[in-house]
Amino acid sequence: MHIGPKSRYLYSVRADRGDMVRVCSEAVDNSLDALAHNVLIAISNSEIKFTDDGIGVLLKNFPALFTLGDHVQLTSTRLGRFGVGITAQAINAADMMEVRSVSADGCFLSRVNWRDVLRYGWDIDDPVRLPLMVGTPTSTIIKLSTLRKLKQFTISKVVDDLAERFYPAIAEGRTIQVNDIPVPLLADPAMVEVIEQSFEFSNGRTAELRAGLLAQPSKMNRVHVGFGHRVIMPASPLGCGSYTGLNNMFARVQLAGDAWALSSFKNDLTNEDQREELEEALEAAMSSILKKCGNVSIEARVVAIGELVNEMLSEELAAARPRRTKRKEAAPSGKRENKNPGTVEAEKSDEAESGPARSRRAQKDRLIITFEGKAAEHGIGWFEPGRPNRVNLSPDAPQLARLLRCKDDEVVASAMLVIAVQLFEQGRTEQDAQLKMLERSFGLRVAQHLLTNNISPVPKQAG
Numbered sequence: 456m457h458i459g460p461k462s463r464y465l466y467s468v469r470a471d472r473g474d475m476v477r478v479c480s481e482a483v484d485n486s487l488d489a490l491a492h493n494v495l496i497a498i499s500n501s502e503i504k505f506t507d508d509g510i511g512v513l514l515k516n517f518p519a520l521f522t523l524g525d526h527v528q529l530t531s532t533r534l535g536r537f538g539v540g541i542t543a544q545a546i547n548a549a550d551m552m553e554v555r556s557v558s559a560d561g562c563f564l565s566r567v568n569w570r571d572v573l574r575y576g577w578d579i580d581d582p583v584r585l586p587l588m589v590g591t592p593t594s595t596i597i598k599l600s601t602l603r604k605l606k607q608f609t610i611s612k613v614v615d616d617l618a619e620r621f622y623p624a625i626a627e628g629r630t631i632q633v634n635d636i637p638v639p640l641l642a643d644p645a646m647v648e649v650i651e652q653s654f655e656f657s658n659g660r661t662a663e664l665r666a667g668l669l670a671q672p673s674k675m676n677r678v679h680v681g682f683g684h685r686v687i688m689p690a691s692p693l694g695c696g697s698y699t700g701l702n703n704m705f706a707r708v709q710l711a712g713d714a715w716a717l718s719s720f721k722n723d724l725t726n727e728d729q730r731e732e733l734e735e736a737l738e739a740a741m742s743s744i745l746k747k748c749g750n751v752s753i754e755a756r757v758v759a760i761g762e763l764v765n766e767m768l769s770e771e772l773a774a775a776r777p778r779r780t781k782r783k784e785a786a787p788s789g790k791r792e793n794k795n796p797g798t799v800e801a802e803k804s805d806e807a808e809s810g811p812a813r814s815r816r817a818q819k820d821r822l823i824i825t826f827e828g829k830a831a832e833h834g835i836g837w838f839e840p841g842r843p844n845r846v847n848l849s850p851d852a853p854q855l856a857r858l859l860r861c862k863d864d865e866v867v868a869s870a871m872l873v874i875a876v877q878l879f880e881q882g883r884t885e886q887d888a889q890l891k892m893l894e895r896s897f898g899l900r901v902a903q904h905l906l907t908n909n910i911s912p913v914p915k916q917a918g
Contacts, residue, residue: 456517456518456521456578456579456580456581456582465546465569465572465573466573468523468543468546468547469546469547469569469603471547472547472603472604472605472606473544473547473548473549473602473603473604473605473606474544474547474548474605474606474608475498475503475548475605475606475608475613476608476612476613476616477544478503478541478544478545478547478548478599479496479503479505479613479616479617479633480616480617480620481541481544482494482496482505482541482544482597483496483505483617483621483631484541484684484685484721485541486505486507486509486595487509487621487624487629487683487684487685488509488684489507489509489510489511489512489595490509490510491507491508491509491629492508492628492629492630493507493508493629493630493631493632494506494507494629494630494631494632495507495632496613496631496632496633496634497634498610498613498633498634500602501600501601501602502549502598502599502600502602503548503549503598503599503602504596504597504598504599505595505596505597505598506594506595506596507594507595508592508593508594509593509594509595510558510559510593511556511557511558511559511560511593511594511595512554512556512558512563512595513558513559513560514558514560514561514563514582517554517556517563517565517582520541520542520554520565521542521552521565521567521579522542523542523543523546541597545597545599546569547603548599548602548603548605549569549599549600549601549602549603550568550569550570550600550601550602550603551566551567551568551569551598551599551600551601552566552567552569552597552598552599553565553566553597553598553599553600554566554595554596554597554598555585555595555596555598556593556594556595556596557587557591557592557593557594557595558593559593561584561585561587562584562585562586562587562591563582563583563584563585564582564583564585565579565580565581565582565583567579610633610634610636613633614633614636614638614639617631617633617638618638618639618640618641619641619679619686619689620685620686620689621638621684621685621686622640622641622679622681622686623681623683623684623685623686623709624684624685625638625639625640625641626640627684629684641675643665643675643705643707644669644670644671644673644675644676644705645669645670645671645673646666646667646668646669646670646705647667647668647670648667648668648743648744648747649665649666649667650664650665650666650667650740650741650743650744651663651664651665652664652740654733654736654740656712656729656732656733656736657714658712658714659712659713659714660710660711660712660714660715660729661710661711661712662708662709662710662711662733662736662737663707663708663709663711664706664707664708664737664740664741665706665707666678666704666705666706666707666740666741666744667704667705667706667744668703668704668744668747668748669703669704669705672702673705675705676690676701676702676703676704676705677690677691677692677695677701677702677704677705677706678690678691678692678693678694678695678701678706678707678708678737679691679705679706679707679708680693680708680709680710681707681708681709681710682709682710682711682715682717682721685721687710687717687721687722687723688722688723688724691841692839692841692845693708693730693733693734693737693841694706694708694733694734694736694737694738694741695737695738695741695745696734696738696745696843697774697823697843698745698746698748699748699761699823699825699826699827700748700825700827701748701825701827702827703747703748704741704744704745704748706737706741708733708737710733714729715729716729730842731842734842756859757826757850757859759864760826760859760864760867760868760871761824761825761826763864763865763868764824764868764871764872764875765823765824767868767869767872768822768824768872769904771821772820772821772822772904773821773822774821774822774823774843820844820883821843821844822843822844822845822846822875822879823843823844823845823846824845824846824848824871824872824875825845825846825847825848826847826848826849826850827847828847828848828849828850828852829849829851830849830851830852830853833847833849834849834852835848835849835852835854835855835874835878836848836849836852836874836875836878837878837882838878838879838881838882838883838885839882840882840883844879844882844883846875846876846878846879846882848871848874848875848878855871855874858870858871872905873901873905876901876904876905877901879904880900880901880904
């Protein structure tokens with residue numbers, strides 16, 4: 456079989472160390488797409504083995520398993536759309552990849568040594584037919600051996616990540632095991648003021664929402680967006696606009712419909728119109744709990760500093776504050792009022808020339824600064840792209856905690872602003888390679904933001 460482009464392309468694929476969590480996630484994706492009800496993962500020092508009871512791999516589809524960028528769309532496929540998942544992860548994690556599959560075509564075995572591909576090119580032996588007893592159930596076994604040095608991981612970390620990412624599949628009754636440890640169904644945290652709502656969009660796209668304020672602090676917080684059998688956006692700020700205190704709420708959003716545009720690694724929505732339409736609907740539905748999030752558990756002083764820092768942002772950067780809900784006017788006589796609040800009307804969908812979904816485009820490069828980080832997990836803080844972008848500082852980080860002991864709020868806010876803008880520019884640079892080509896250096900871009908902000912000048916000392 457001929458399975459790829461120039462062999463030297465493998466060097467760029469193998470540039471980073473393999474990630475066990477991503478390897479397992481991509482393998483489970485493939486198994487669930489193949490209608491598997493049970494997925495077994497066995498991890499040892501010498502190999503990683505995936506076994507499922509799905510419909511198997513037809514003979515004609517074997518090349519796609521080893522070809523970067525190739526993909527076979529099955530009638531059962533829900534998430535595997537781009538052909539860059541398990542193959543890229545397997546190349547990165549190990550030298551040897553072996554696939555044995557029982558399908559309607561029979562039992563076949565195929566293997567590749569990626570080091571040999573580097574030496575001799577992308578032509579490998581055809582799959583070998585193996586003897587098979589009549590009545591043998593369909594299945595697939597993928598084995599990765601001669602492992603390369605991987606990023607540090609623990610079995611418990613793999614189990615926890617799979618539990619979070621494959622919540623929809625496990626909730627449907629499918630099972631995943633890692634080294635004989637069942638991946639559990641995560642219970643949603645206890646919530647109050649729970650909101651449940653359904654949404655209908657164009658082209659058959661739908662969404663189900665369940666959200667509420669956390670009854671007590673939980674690691675399960677923010678918005679978890681699922682599609683098919685997988686949570687594609689865990690712990691995201693999707694639909695939260697400029698509100699803060701998102702660690703005080705929890706929401707699940709389950710998308711359905713084939714028209715949703717997903718990124719290549721199934722971790723984001725790439726169609727801006729679809730994203731804005733969904734965010735608009737979610738924010739309107741969750742507005743009552745979002746308004747209460749900012750003051751639930753954050754100390755009053757940190758809240759005040761946060762408000763001051765955001766007021767100091769330059770006009771070009773400052774994110775618009777949440778819009779207040781307007782009182783609904785009575786519908787004119789002769790016109791029917793839309794009684795289904797979960798339905799997005801045609802004039803508000805992405806085909807419309809104007810409307811709420813279009814009003815946010817100017818917000819794309821704006822910024823809001825929050826204090827939702829935890830030093831143990833995030834260090835001093837982290838950048839989170841979105842609409843608006845966010846810099847989440849960690850008030851318990853030693854450097855920031857020391858600043859917060861200062862009595863002058865404006866001095867504290869000014870220092871926090873400098874830190875936040877640096878994280879913002881660094882994060883933007885990592886997200887957009889074009890920024891690296893700008894004539895202005897990183898330092899000049901930071902300085903430009905600070906020169907145009909609303910910081911009051913420090914008064915001169917007498918004498």
